[in-house]
Amino acid sequence: MFLNKLKLLIFFIQTINHSICEVDLNNITFQHLETLRMEYRNIMQDILQNHPYYIKRKNGVKYCPVPYSHAVDNEEVPYEGIEIINRELKYVVKNCVYEKKYALAYIIILNAIESIGLTYMYRFCEFAIEMNKKGASISDHLKEFSNNLHYKIIPIFNREWISPIPYDCILNVYKKHERNHENYKFTNVDEVYMSDLLDCKNLMKEKVNFISEFKNNITMDDLVMTQDYNNINIKRLLPNDFSGFKRIVGYKNQTLCTGCTDMRYSGTVRVIHIFLPCRHGWSCQYCNVLNNQCPVCHERITGTQVIQIETPTRIIKKGFLSLQPRCFFDGREARCISCRSQIKDVNPPNKYVMIPCGHGWYCSICIDSAICTKCETKFEDKLCVNL
Structure with a gap:
């Protein structure tokens, strides 16, 4: 029993060390x-x-x-x-x-x-x-x-x-x-x-x-x-x-959390929030409830929407890979997780997430699907994100 607990502890420490690698x-x-x-x-x-x-x-x-x-x-x-x-x-x-x-x-x-x-x-x-x-x-x-x-x-x-x-x-x-x-x-x-x-x-x-x-x-x-x-x-x-997952800093165009601007959370968090109703962002999970007005447009914040960005990675079957928050600020074009098209090729080339699950990106054609491609949550609304 003690040996099993020791092995579990060692595994836990190794997992933590991997997960917080920066x-x-x-x-x-x-x-x-x-x-x-x-x-x-x-x-x-x-x-x-x-x-x-x-x-x-x-x-x-x-x-x-x-x-x-x-x-x-x-x-x-x-x-x-x-x-x-x-x-x-x-x-x-x-x-x-x-x-x-x-x-x-x-x-x-x-x-x-x-x-x-x-x-x-x-x-x-x-x-x-x-x-x-x-x-x-x-x-x-x-x-x-x-x-x-x-x-x-x-x-x-x-x-x-x-x-x-x-x-x-x-x-x-x-x-x-x-x-x-x-x-x-x-x-x-x-x-x-x-x-x-x-x-x-x-x-x-x-x-x-x-x-x-x-x-x-x-x-x-x-x-x-x-x-x-x-x-x-x-x-x-x-x-x-x-x-x-690896925390990496040093991106020249690094985008901080618009709320706390704390370097500890810059590009290192998996759960990010978009301000409502203006749809600006992003904000980390540590401070999104502390904001009274959007730091971008100064509109009063009535709530936030969690967004979870995925990208298609399989050719034969639908398979997805989670993207780190910073990935949709770089030069790589976003790809719709439903039709797999690059959003720049869709008219209009807007990036959407599905509400309430927050999965994306969806293109302007696929966002009105009845259920989420990723988690099969029923569609209630859509959010066009202004990054």
């Missing part, structure tokens, strides 16, 4: 680096390749770009004498620690993660194009690809602020063509479909193979074998003790 992108510490290294220890033995995107050279100095979808103070970090080509990632990190270059090591790990995820998506696009040329169905492979996006790659990209634009492109392709091919069985040669996938490949081509080389295959058996290996290989990216 990283200041402008002040990466050894502890930040060590936590990241342990979370992604399954890729630490990978060998880094000479790469024109991840190893940039300007005026004789090597730089590595940062992969963030958010604007930060430094968009690149100098290598400053650290050798990485043909070396295992763990030894590169070790050398950075010895030189106390924690930010550099942190970014190198994130670049490796980005390249692994994008290489996986790139290879699938290549696989899908070649299979379509042969008139072969990929429905089963597409299901596994969709699951890997939903459970592995997109949660990591969202957690680490890695740009998900190539994924959005692929989601658009399969949404566009789902009606042309029953149950996503692409058995006929479709030039438009292949061209759309090629556009997605072009978004990723500069970032693939930081870890390993990829060679094109010709025969059907080789194509299938390569994709099966691709599915197995990507599983090592997500550790068993992975926590999907």
Whole structure:
């Protein structure tokens, strides 16, 4: 009994430590680096390749770009004498620690993660194009690809602020063509479909193979074998003790709670509130009841509405990933959780949440649904949010 309680206590402490992890992108510490290294220890033995995107050279100095979808103070970090080509990632990190270059090591790990995820998506696009040329169905492979996006790659990209634009492109392709091919069985040669996938490949081509080389295959058996290996290989990216939420500060356009402006709660809270009736926001759960008037338009506040933002992450079945509050202030376009369309393409391009559940985003066409796509709560009203 005591042993079980001890195990439970240790698990609870570990869970708390994961859940409150906070990283200041402008002040990466050894502890930040060590936590990241342990979370992604399954890729630490990978060998880094000479790469024109991840190893940039300007005026004789090597730089590595940062992969963030958010604007930060430094968009690149100098290598400053650290050798990485043909070396295992763990030894590169070790050398950075010895030189106390924690930010550099942190970014190198994130670049490796980005390249692994994008290489996986790139290879699938290549696989899908070649299979379509042969008139072969990929429905089963597409299901596994969709699951890997939903459970592995997109949660990591969202957690680490890695740009998900190539994924959005692929989601658009399969949404566009789902009606042309029953149950996503692409058995006929479709030039438009292949061209759309090629556009997605072009978004990723500069970032693939930081870890390993990829060679094109010709025969059907080789194509299938390569994709099966691709599915197995990507599983090592997500550790068993992975926590999907991380507090990150350092966003240049960081939006504070409009009520308390307390840096402790900036972008770190999951429950956020929009002021009623003006629909401005946002406010954290700690102070929303303390406001008498909207700090934006000064209209009297009669109440607040909790909003819970989700984004589609599966191709085959409807699956959703929670977005951190700051994600709908950055450059990424919002996507409707009902029709999966990017809201910028819908007229009018307004973002709605459903009342009373507060789930969104819904586009202006889908918001009048009878029940919520996410939780199946009955529709009572809608709220167009003015962020």
